[in-house]
Amino acid sequence: MSENDAATTPARRGCGTMPVHHLLMAEDPAYAANRVQIENQAFAYETGTEATERVGLTRIPVVVHVVFHTAAQNIGEDQVTSQIDVLNQDFRALNPDIDKVPEVWKPLVADSRIEFHLATHDPQGQPTDGITRTQTQATKFNIRTNAVKHSSSGGHDAWPDDRYLNLWVCPRIFDPNDPNEILGYAQFPGGPAETDGVVIGHQFFGTTGTASAPFNGGRTTTHEVGHWLNLLHIWGDDDNGCNGSDLVMDTPNSGGPNFRAPNFPRLSCSNGPDGDMFVNYMDYTDDKSMFMFTRGQVARMEATLDSARSSFNGA
Template sequence: MPGMQPGLRTTSPSDYSRWCGAMEVHRRLLDENPEYSENRTLIENHAFAYEQRREAVARQGVTDVPVVVHVVHNAPAQNISDDQIASQIDVLNRDFRKKNPDVSRVPAVWQSLAADARVEFHLAQTDALGSPTSGITRTPTSIPSFSTDDTVKFTSDGGHDAWPSNSYLNLWVCQLRGGLLGYAQFPGGAAATDGVVIAYTAFGTNGTATAPFNGGRTATHEIGHWLNLRHIWGDDDQGCSGSDFVADTPNQGGPNTGSPRFPRVTCLNGPDGDMFMNYMDYTDDAAMFMFTEGQVARMDAVLDNARLPFTRQLASV
């Protein structure tokens, strides 16, 4: 989509393409925050060592992540139900454990690469003060829609403040500007803005979730970013020179949308072509259904390093 400002998109009933603002946020933070830039360098060096198996993986078993969902609503429909939230948690637990039934659709050439990330999610049962909680906050707002500027993450700006990011994965659900389905903050950023934002029409599998993004995969994609995964094509504006820093994902020419047919060859990557069924592409929810072993190595690296304080807190939350 050359020439389009990152993260900006208008939609019509015939134009429903996934659009993620994670790289827009990443570039903004690189410009604004030298500490973020330094942190990102350290995190990437650590991730490279894990993928090259030069550093032993310390994470064992399954990492269980407490989640708090901040529903920020300007209209009744945006105040999504508990059932819709529960449906999203169910999807995450299938997708990150390779228990999603559609993983059987991975082409034979890549079936051995499809991986269990060994990460599970549950709604938090106690808040930061130790009091019982449903893991859901609900905040009415006068703001008609939010963007990638993180205002939804602050009560003073019409959103809701994050819970401590070393103990919880913060998910904000709200009305996002036209065409933006969600965004995440990569590891290494400020605690006050750490987490994931999802459009209320792309969260979960029922209620206000709207086809073709009613399979809960927007949250899977964005939490992939939260765990340090890049877009599979490398964000080089279809230049065939970008990288997601994962060796077992094929190089591809740009994002795929809709539901492509296998194989789809770009950047001379035949005969198998693009791994468009990967969660880190832009395809419809029903067309994405796998992480790879290399992507899981990057998740291991961040859970053993940049998000290690978070991981250590899990047993007490």
């Protein structure tokens, strides 16, 4: 695959969140310790032994760092705002395709009461449109070095992670240990402030401009922001086995990721008659095939907003 705008859109979704997580677990003891506390809180909320006291909406300021090599990769404001619109629809269960959720799972569909908006003030208090633009000599960025998140390596430094959701949009993303194209990746709560946020390839961001089918519905960012709020992949990341778990009780056990546009039901792990919840944002299906978060997943988000990301309550 070429390293320029002519690069073909991958045939199936690829996410770099788990390799980044494993690297941090191995190299950052503080992250590993934080993850234990965060997961304990998530378990308490998801099982109902604790509950959020958050009322109303949580509105999260977003800064989009556009890092581009060519003029075409310097995406326009319309493409950025189209992505913010999708986030708000998806996290509020207001997406126009939500009626495509199979009937058996419609009672599980949940509104996270989270909304996103482009930041109106920068870290120094100056007015901003919520978009930074950085031309770079880099044609692709390694998930294992987080180069896109540092101005010293051709990217852009993060804004304070307790005040902003940092979204980096860049030419291409790769993992040297994986031959497949990476659409995006996130850092789970509890990690270093200077690398906190979400990274998306420009071809998979928003619904217009350079966004390319079948990933031009904005759902790559929905998926990765789900990780940023502490959601796991729905199959549990156990290499196509049936022993993994996303630690959410209302998502069915499944044998691995689902790709493209499966037909309902898609059975695995003796989970008939309804099968895998491939319509969930945390699976690997195409943008047109994912439509929902569940109540259990929202409970995990609430635990995150009451702990590791509590600075956004009242934002």
